[in-house]
Amino acid sequence: MAKPLSHILSFLTALILLLSSSISAQSRSNIPVGNSLSAIINGSSWLSPSGDFAFGFHQYLKHTNLFLLAIWYAKIPDTIVWYANEGNPVPQGSSVTITTNEGLILSDPQGSNLWNTSSDLNGNVVSYGFMSDTGNFILTSSSHSKPVWQSFEHPTDTLLPTQLMNIEGTVDSRLSETNFTKGRFQLRLQQDGNAVLNVMDRTIYWPDAQPYFASDTWIPPNQGKQLIYNVSGHMYIVAEDGTILYNFIPDKTIVVSTRDYYQRVTLNFYGVLTWYYHPKKFTQNNGVGWSKMYSTTGNICSVGCGFNSLCSYDDVAQSVGCDCPPNYSLIDPTDKYGSCKPDFQLLEDDGKDGIFVEYNLVPLQNTKFDKCDKRFLGVTEEQCKSSCLGDRFCAVVTWVRDTCCKYKPLFSCGYHDSNVRETAWLKVGNGTYSTVHSPS
Ligand SMILES: *[C@@H]1O[C@H](CO)[C@@H](O)[C@H](O)[C@H]1NC(C)=O
Ligand SMILES: *[C@@H]1O[C@H](CO)[C@@H](O)[C@H](O)[C@H]1NC(C)=O
Ligand SMILES: *[C@@H]1O[C@H](CO)[C@@H](O)[C@H](O)[C@H]1NC(C)=O
Ligand SMILES: *[C@@H]1O[C@H](CO)[C@@H](O)[C@H](O)[C@H]1NC(C)=O
Ligand SMILES: *[C@@H]1O[C@H](CO)[C@@H](O)[C@H](O)[C@H]1NC(C)=O
Ligand SMILES: *[C@@H]1O[C@H](CO)[C@@H](O)[C@H](O)[C@H]1NC(C)=O
Numbered sequence: 001m002a003k004p005l006s007h008i009l010s011f012l013t014a015l016i017l018l019l020s021s022s023i024s025a026q027s028r029s030n031i032p033v034g035n036s037l038s039a040i041i042n043g044s045s046w047l048s049p050s051g052d053f054a055f056g057f058h059q060y061l062k063h064t065n066l067f068l069l070a071i072w073y074a075k076i077p078d079t080i081v082w083y084a085n086e087g088n089p090v091p092q093g094s095s096v097t098i099t100t101n102e103g104l105i106l107s108d109p110q111g112s113n114l115w116n117t118s119s120d121l122n123g124n125v126v127s128y129g130f131m132s133d134t135g136n137f138i139l140t141s142s143s144h145s146k147p148v149w150q151s152f153e154h155p156t157d158t159l160l161p162t163q164l165m166n167i168e169g170t171v172d173s174r175l176s177e178t179n180f181t182k183g184r185f186q187l188r189l190q191q192d193g194n195a196v197l198n199v200m201d202r203t204i205y206w207p208d209a210q211p212y213f214a215s216d217t218w219i220p221p222n223q224g225k226q227l228i229y230n231v232s233g234h235m236y237i238v239a240e241d242g243t244i245l246y247n248f249i250p251d252k253t254i255v256v257s258t259r260d261y262y263q264r265v266t267l268n269f270y271g272v273l274t275w276y277y278h279p280k281k282f283t284q285n286n287g288v289g290w291s292k293m294y295s296t297t298g299n300i301c302s303v304g305c306g307f308n309s310l311c312s313y314d315d316v317a318q319s320v321g322c323d324c325p326p327n328y329s330l331i332d333p334t335d336k337y338g339s340c341k342p343d344f345q346l347l348e349d350d351g352k353d354g355i356f357v358e359y360n361l362v363p364l365q366n367t368k369f370d371k372c373d374k375r376f377l378g379v380t381e382e383q384c385k386s387s388c389l390g391d392r393f394c395a396v397v398t399w400v401r402d403t404c405c406k407y408k409p410l411f412s413c414g415y416h417d418s419n420v421r422e423t424a425w426l427k428v429g430n431g432t433y434s435t436v437h438s439p440s
Contacts, residue, residue: 029049029130030127030128030129030130030140030143031046031098031128031129031130032098032127032128033098033099033100033126033127033128034097034098034099035097035098035129036095036096036097036098037056037057037095037096038057038093038094038095039057039067039069039090039091039092039093039094039095040057040092040093041059041092043056043057044056045057045074046129046131046137047074047131048074048131048132048133048135049133050133051074051075052073052074052075052133052135052262052280053071053072053073053074053081053131053132053133053134053135054071054072054073054074054131055070055071055129055131055137056069056070056096057069057070057090057094057096058070058072058080060089061178064089065091065092066089066090066091066092067089067090067091067092067094068080068083068084068085068087068089068090068180069083069084069085069090069094069096069106069115070082070083070084071083071131071135071137071151073262073278076262076278079264079278079290080158080180081135081156081158081160081264082135082137082151082154082155082156082158083156083180084096084104084106084115085106085114085115086115086181086182087156087174087175087179087180087181087182088180088181089180090106090108090114091108091109092109093108093109094106094107094108094109094114095107098126098128098129098139099116099126100125100126100127101118101121101125101126102116102117102118102121103116103117103118103120103121103126103139103148103149104116104117104129104139104149105117117139117149120149120153120154121139121148121149122148124141124148125141125148126139126140126141126148126149127140127141127142127143128140128142128143134152134160134161134162134163135151135160136150136151136152136160136162136163137150137151138150138151152164155169155170155171156171156172156180157171157172157173157174157180157183157266157267157268157269158171158264158265158266158267159171159229159235159264159265159266160229160263160264161229161230161231161232161233161258161263162229162230162231163229164226164227164228164229165189165226165227166189166225166226167189167190167191167193167225167226168188168189168190168191169188169189169227170186170187170188170189171186171187171188171267172185172186172187172200172267173185173186173267173268173269173270173271174269175269176269177269182200183200183269184199184200184269184271185197185198185199185200185267185268185269185270185271186198186200186267187267187273189224189226189227189237190218192218192223193217193218193223193224193225193237193239193245194214194215194216194217194218194224195214195215195217195224195227195237195246196211196213196214196215197211197212197213197214197267197271197273197296197298197300198211198212199212199271199303211298212271212298212299212300212302212303212304213273213296213297213298213299213300214298215237215245215246215248216246217237217239217245217246222239222243222245223239223240224237224238224239224245224246225238225239225240226238229265231258232255232257232258233255233256233257233258233261233263233275233277234247234248234249234255235247235248235249235265235275236248248273248275248294248296249275249293249294250294253293253294254293255293256277256293260279260280260281261277261278261279261280262277262278262279262280263275263276263277263278263293264276268319270300270304270319270320270337271300271303271304271320272295272296272297272300272318272319272320273295273296273297274292274294274295274296274318275292275293275294275295276290276291276292276293277290277291277293278290278291292318295318297313297318297320300313300320301313301320301413301415302370302412302413302415304320304322304337305320305322305337305338305414306322306331306335306337306338306339306340307339307340307410307411307412308324308325308328308339308340308341308342308395308409308410308411309322309323309324309325309328309339309340309414310322310323310324310325310364310367310414310415310416311413311414311415311416312415312416312417313417320337322336322337322338323416324340325340325364325414325426326362326364326426326428327342327343327344327362327426327428327429328340328341328342328343329341329343339410342395342409342428342429344357344428344429344431345357345429357429358429358430358431359389359427359428359429359430360427360428360430361385361388361389361397361425361426361427361428362425362426362428363423363424363425363426364396364414364416364423364424364425364426365423366416366417366418366419366420366421366422366423367414367415367416367420367422367423367424368398368414368415368420368422368424369396369398369405369407369411369413369414369415369424370412370413370415371407371412371413372398372405372406372407373393373405373406373407373408374394374405374406375403375404375405375406376403376404377402377403377404378402379399379402379404381399383404384397384399384404385397385399385425387404387406388406388425388427389427391406393406393408393409394406394407394408394427395407395408395409395410395411395426395427396411396414396424396425396426396427397424397425397427398422398423398424398425399425400422
């Protein structure tokens with residue numbers, strides 16, 4: 001009895017294997033050249049075999065007739081992992097087509113070209129498109145050949161497990177939560193093998209900014225050659241010979257399994273590189289969202305906020321906060337990461353008009369500043385503070401163990417944290433204007 005049963009079982013197993021392999025082969029649905037998608041509400045998209053990822057037009061914001069050509073998690077609302085056209089949404093009625101010579105062509109409703117992949121094809125021709133289960137959209141020249149174009153080689157603000165980045169590869173933050181055009185921050189694997197986080201908006205923000213994070217993997221003979229986000233969710237820099245030179249995630253951090261959790265790393269619009277995870281099994285209405293596993297912040301508070309502002313880093317939320325100091329307010333009230341300006345007259349107290357502004361110093365507890373402009377040794381706290389009150393180029397002053405530091409207006413890098421033991425003093429106009437300069 002046992003023998004025939006085991007025969008039947010192995011026959012059944014073979015049958016199941018055969019069926020499932022033919023199902024997966026079938027569902028590796030190569031999309032032939034000539035196929036297209038339209039930007040319409042509830043329009044169709046090209047799904048990966050597992051149904052985890054979708055490629056197509058994602059409504060830009062609810063209640064708009066704008067769409068982003070994008071890749072997103074098909075089972076999770078509103079998590080876009082890649083976008084075309086430099087992050088610019090396109091109007092309803094636009095379309096994307098797979099073509100032989102240009103690869104993907106994004107056209108407006110009148111049929112004019114908005115974006116295409118032709119310059120990346122190096123003369124290769126395209127026969128098929130394919131949305132893979134790793135979240136990589138691939139163009140190939142025959143059904144089983146190597147990609148001639150893939151979204152993984154043109155990352156936007158997010159990397160996914162199995163994605164690699166070669167020398168000069170970049171990831172750019174968005175401008176804001178809802179604007180996908182390039183923002184202020186960039187992750188780059190430099191020519192010298194160093195992986196760095198930089199602030200890009202140099203003209204407006206930090207003229208001589210150093211990277212606010214560096215992997216320090218540039219030292220010969222062990223320069224970094226590649227950034228790898230491996231299939232188990234670890235991200236590291238490897239040398240030519242494959243040696244791991246730098247692990248982004250410290251050993252003590254538990255990396256959840258990529259079998260049970262979706263994972264991604266995104267350079268947030270506020271400049272923090274964050275590893276996220278989301279359970280694969282969940283019900284739509286139990287409120288699960290993305291959780292943060294780890295963040296690389298580097299010295300984000302040296303560049304994360306505008307001028308005249310105070311930066312804080314919230315360890316629990318793993319996010320950056322920017323606040324104007326007392327008696328200062330945002331220049332652009334809608335940009336809370338922007339610069340602040342004093343609500344009182346500063347700098348104009350040079351007595352030219354015979355008008356002098358009286359100031360007070362208000363304490364900024366648990367706050368320190370980088371890059372002192374004028375430093376004096378061996379002065380008392382009182383001497384230090386009154387020196388600032390009498391100096392029109394002093395906006396903030398600190399005194400730590402005999403060392404007095406003055407910071408000029410448009411000060412940067414105010415860092416506020418309960419672990420900082422220092423108190424800084426902010427010069428604030430006290431509302432009194434006089435025509436006689438009171439000696440300080
Ligand atoms: C799109 O689908 C949603 C959910 O199924 C539905 O509520 C909505 O009415 C649809 N909108 C259009 C324009 O078809
Ligand atoms: C593809 O884009 C390039 C560069 O933007 C443009 O010059 C070319 O005309 C486009 N191709 C088509 C078929 O529109
Ligand atoms: C995103 O910001 C850029 C730069 O300010 C702007 O030109 C563009 O119109 C914005 N995009 C959207 C969809 O608002
Ligand atoms: C991914 O990287 C981690 C850390 O280096 C390593 O322990 C793990 O074995 C790697 N996973 C695979 C599948 O190579
Ligand atoms: C402002 O400071 C001046 C000089 O110290 C002082 O005379 C005046 O009373 C102050 N005004 C207020 C409103 O505190
Ligand atoms: C500074 O802020 C305080 C508290 O908001 C306010 O009472 C005071 O008038 C402000 N001073 C100036 C000079 O704006």
